Every structure is written in structure tokens, then in C-alpha cells.
Amino acid sequence: MARLNDDAQWIILMGFLISFSFFFLALIINQSTVVGQTTAESVIEFPKNDIRDLVGVITTNTSRSNTTVVNSDITVISLHRKNAVVRYSLIQPNPPVDLHSYASIHYNNGVTTYYENWTSL
Amino acid sequence: MVNTDGQLYTIEGFAAGLIMIMTAYLVVSATSVYTAGDTHISDMQLEQLGSDALKIMATPASTGEISPLQKIIEVTPVGTDNATFGKMFGNLTNSKTGFGTDHIQFIASVSYRNKTDDSVSIYRLNSTRNLAGGEHAVRTTKWVIVNKKLPPSAPFAEDRAVLVEVLMWRD
Incomplete structure (x- = not known):
């Protein structure tokens, strides 16, 4: 071998x-x-633009006359068109004592939950 | 009797085969696109582009004025087309550096709430053309506060929140 x-x-x-x-x-x-x-x-799944837009429209319109109607508009349209549960409440300024507006905003689209307590400058 | 001749040649053959397969694999995968087209990256960019354009349109030129988007919605009767929206949105989204424009198509609509029964109605604001089957669109939205009779049969105009929705796609 x-x-x-x-x-x-x-x-x-x-x-x-x-x-x-x-x-x-x-x-x-x-x-x-x-x-x-x-x-x-x-990035697409996280509703960054939705939340910013929502907070923006709520906080820039605190001094409107008919906030109740606008509140219902936002709540109902969010549910129907954006599949998101939105609740918010506004507290108007109380001039001599407190000059700030307050907003308490809750957002939930089933995936993302967001909660914000906003105070005006 | 088992013949042990040529063991080294066999091993060498295996090694050479492995090297050739690996080389072929590397070459083929290097020339193909690493990230496939169906990965939502372009969707993400398109959605952001539309969101930015709507945000620009919803910004007033100066304090006390109303934004172009609010004006467009307020002056357009419910259910009619507004070419100003198409022109402005088209310019904002289709502009490119250099010559030529992009080919972004869109359908814009407005949703509002009926106060009587809390139902939501939607009407078309403007569109470049209809969405054809197989085309893939992304949606971008913007809240706008408008002073308008909604629905048109409402007795008086008041501040309302409406949702501007834009479907965008590239053809």
C-alpha cells in the first residue's frame, strides 16, 4: 500500500x-x-404624527368659544377615522389667580397609549 | 480492503467546492438589492413628506391670520373640489432639487361630525386622479379648526374640528 x-x-x-x-x-x-x-x-406603527397633531390642535385652540363642540368633533372623528380613543379636558385660565390653561389628554389606538398633562406658558 | 489513497484530494475537493459556493453566494447577494422594496421604508418617507406638507399648509403666515388649509376648507362648499389645495399640496410634495417634478399622486378628503347623530361624513377636497387597483397608498392626516356650517344644512357657522385626510402614492 x-x-x-x-x-x-x-x-x-x-x-x-x-x-x-x-x-x-x-x-x-x-x-x-x-x-x-x-x-x-x-416607525410607521408608532403614531408620532397623530399624537403631535392631536396635542397641537388641542393646545393651540384652548380659547375658542365652543370648545365642547370641538371636543366632541375630535373624540368622534378620532374613533371613526383614526381608530383611536381620544379623551381630553381643558381648564381655562382664571385670570387674577391663575393665568395658565391646562389640558389633560388621553390617547389610545390599541397599540400605543399616550397621556399628557399640558400647561400653557 | 479499503483504499485510503486520495484522501487529501477529496478534502481539497470539498474545500474548493465550499469556496466556490461561498464566492458565488457572495457575488449574487452583493449585486442584488439588500433591502427588498416591500419594506415600508419608502412608505415611511412618503407619509412623513405628506405630514410635513399638511403641517406647512396648516400654519398661518402671521399671528392673527388663518392658515391656508383652514381658508381652503372654509371657502369650499361641502362636496365641491378645490383646485387651490391641489396646487399647493402638489407643489409642496412634488418639488425636487434640479429640473422636473416628482410623481406623487393624492386624494384629499375632509371628515366632519354631524352634531345630530354623531355620525361622521366625508367629502373629497381634491385629487390628482383616482387610486387604481394594485397601487399602494399611505395615509396622512391633519386636524384643522374651521369656522363653517357643518353639515351644510346647519343653521349657523361655528368653530368645528375637521380631519383632513390625504392618501398619497407614487406612480
Whole structure:
């Protein structure tokens, strides 16, 4: 039987190592494809613009004449068109004693719950 | 009798095969788009663009004035089209650096509450064209306080909160 040729085993070992390192690099690249997707999905899912818009419209209109009607408008339309439960109450300034307006705002769209106590400047 | 000749050649063959497969895999995946198109990144950007445009339109030029968006809703009778909205919103969203414009289409509508039965009515404010089947739109909204008869049969105009909804998509 011929003698087994065991030359160049070092080179073969290196070949194996490089092959396996390529394999793990490929795994990492594969994983990187979903990073942008999950980020964008979570950004879309979080109602950042909705909450900002809601808080903005409530706090910039505290001195309107018919806040009761506007309050019902926002509550009903939020539920029908935005699938969000919105409740808020306003406290008007009491001039000699307290010059601030206050708003207590509650928002819940089933995924995100948000609560804010707002005080005017 | 088991012949042990050529073991090294076999191992070498396996190593070479692995290297070739890995190389092919790397080359193919490197030339393809890493993040597939169906990943909502463009949706997120489009929604933000529309939200910003509506916010600009809902901002008055100076204290005491009413915003362009409020004016548009107040002067437009319920159920009729308003070209000013389309022109302004289109300019804000379709502007690009350099020549040419973007191809963003939209349908804008207004929702209001009927005081008698708390139902919500919706009417179209303006649109570039109808949404065709298969086109993927995102929705962006803006609350506006308007002084208007809502519904049109209401006895007097008063401050009301309405929701401007815009469906946007790129064709």
C-alpha cells in the first residue's frame, strides 16, 4: 500500500478556515437585509404624527368659544377615522389667580397609549 | 480492503467546492438589492413628506391670520373640489432639487361630525386622479379648526374640528 501523502495539510486547514469564515460573513449579510424593514415598520406603527397633531390642535385652540363642540368633533372623528380613543379636558385660565390653561389628554389606538398633562406658558 | 489513497484530494475537493459556493453566494447577494422594496421604508418617507406638507399648509403666515388649509376648507362648499389645495399640496410634495417634478399622486378628503347623530361624513377636497387597483397608498392626516356650517344644512357657522385626510402614492 502506498504511503499516505501528508504534505500541505496546513494549506488545506487554512482553506477550511477561510471557507467557514465566508459562511459566517454570508450569514451576517443575510441578517442585515431585515434591519431596515423592522425599523421602518416600527416607525410607521408608532403614531408620532397623530399624537403631535392631536396635542397641537388641542393646545393651540384652548380659547375658542365652543370648545365642547370641538371636543366632541375630535373624540368622534378620532374613533371613526383614526381608530383611536381620544379623551381630553381643558381648564381655562382664571385670570387674577391663575393665568395658565391646562389640558389633560388621553390617547389610545390599541397599540400605543399616550397621556399628557399640558400647561400653557 | 479499503483504499485510503486520495484522501487529501477529496478534502481539497470539498474545500474548493465550499469556496466556490461561498464566492458565488457572495457575488449574487452583493449585486442584488439588500433591502427588498416591500419594506415600508419608502412608505415611511412618503407619509412623513405628506405630514410635513399638511403641517406647512396648516400654519398661518402671521399671528392673527388663518392658515391656508383652514381658508381652503372654509371657502369650499361641502362636496365641491378645490383646485387651490391641489396646487399647493402638489407643489409642496412634488418639488425636487434640479429640473422636473416628482410623481406623487393624492386624494384629499375632509371628515366632519354631524352634531345630530354623531355620525361622521366625508367629502373629497381634491385629487390628482383616482387610486387604481394594485397601487399602494399611505395615509396622512391633519386636524384643522374651521369656522363653517357643518353639515351644510346647519343653521349657523361655528368653530368645528375637521380631519383632513390625504392618501398619497407614487406612480
